[in-house]
Amino acid sequence: MTAFIEVQSADMVFNTQKGRFHALQNINLTIEQGEFITLIGHSGCGKSTLLNLIAGLLPTTTGVVLCDGREVNAPGPERAVVFQNHSLLPWLSCFDNVYLGVESVFGSREKKPQLAARAHAALDLVGMSHASAKRPHEISGGMKQRIGIARALAMEPKVLLMDEPFGALDALTRAHLQDELLKIVARTKSTVVMVTHDVDEAVLLSNRIVMMSNGPAATIGEILSVDLPHPRNRVELAENPRYVSCRKAVLDFLYTRQARLPEAA
Template sequence: MTSQFIEVQNAEMVFTTRKGRFHALREIHLTVAKGEFVTLIGHSGCGKSTLLNLIAGLTLPSSGVLICDNREIAAPGPERAVVFQNHSLLPWLTCFDNVYLAVERVFGATEPKARLKERTAAALALVGMGHALHKRPHEVSGGMKQRVGIARALAMEPKVLLMDEPFGALDALTRAHLQDELLKIVARTQSTVVMVTHDVDEAVLLSDRIVMMTNGPAATIGEILPVHLPRPRNRVELAEDHDYVHCRKQVLDFLYTRHGHVEKAA
């Protein structure tokens, strides 16, 4: 993790609403190295998802520049795959076909159909959904739907995986299991990940760095905390690890003491 892969240079985001101008983000400076796992954490309304959408190219900054792999981000692209809290699967398609749709969009012009099917099956196997290829979304659990959403993103072989609270709507046990699976997947794929979360434990468990946002409006980056925990990580072993507890306390101190109460912090 040596090179700067994502760069956010003095980004500002101002929305025009019926009530006037709303200044969401100000003076955002952030770099993410290739292969790094970065989480964005802060209060509701602090601009975490707005910043993620800027990196995704779903919205453009009011001022400033965003760069990915030495190219300015001006629109969405397959090199930046997004996983939302809502899995966004098409209900009339099978799990396989939901992933295949993305694979065909990215690789359909250059690869034969057999290879596209191989890519699709491999992505679903990677997230433990190889047994449910022909099931439709209503036939699988919420956690399984989210696995398919992650498989769809990974199947595009993105340079950057962007995740907006992907486990926020799941029960605690399912969320913990998918966090562990994500650790394994990222270790295998060496993906560059930027993830929005409200969960302090999730941030410390997964991250190389935690970006802590100040309260909005006109939110900015308050602090960036490096997480120097060796990988692979085991949540049970880390529960009483001094460095883990110290990182967790630093994030909680920022959120509670300096920036008020944050939901789902503990």
């Protein structure tokens, strides 16, 4: 595998009413094509800011972000984002919400039947074909997130960026969508970068877990490789020694070493 996403010496500084806020400092990260990376850390450590740099939603103050060898300096269809809020247009059906994304990317070179086929295929991929005619207020929170994921996948992005997409869901719905996401990624071979607060979610889904230090001026504290075979089964993994070891390593970083950093500073 070769480097597909590269974050090189990136800093992010925000100008606020109280002065300059140094959110991220000297971020260096290389992601290979087809990897599933999770970003984890305490609130305020810059996880979402780093995701937004990769998405092109924010420009780096210093440093550079590269995707497939090209500098990222604006949003682009090769990098689709799924937010915690599903961001569906309430007056459109589920199909039309997905179709809107498809049309924005492929509308200039494909006819309407081809665009519709892409939208239907994406809905089928996330198991939501039965709700294609419904509007967002007629479906559950978990279903809304599936539609958001379908819209992103329908654009055939090179990178899928996810900002705590399951954070607002109940535990059972979240677990079900995590399992579905693993299946989708296995089929699409997508490169995924996902922000999470959930240690078990990070270990279950990731090839590597990027653990962020406390902010301000947060940076990458450690990167943990999760050497667990695919497909992954959450029930079987519960007693897997490697799973337990990875989970303990992340907890130790977050709640032992990082908890002491403010006192040591």
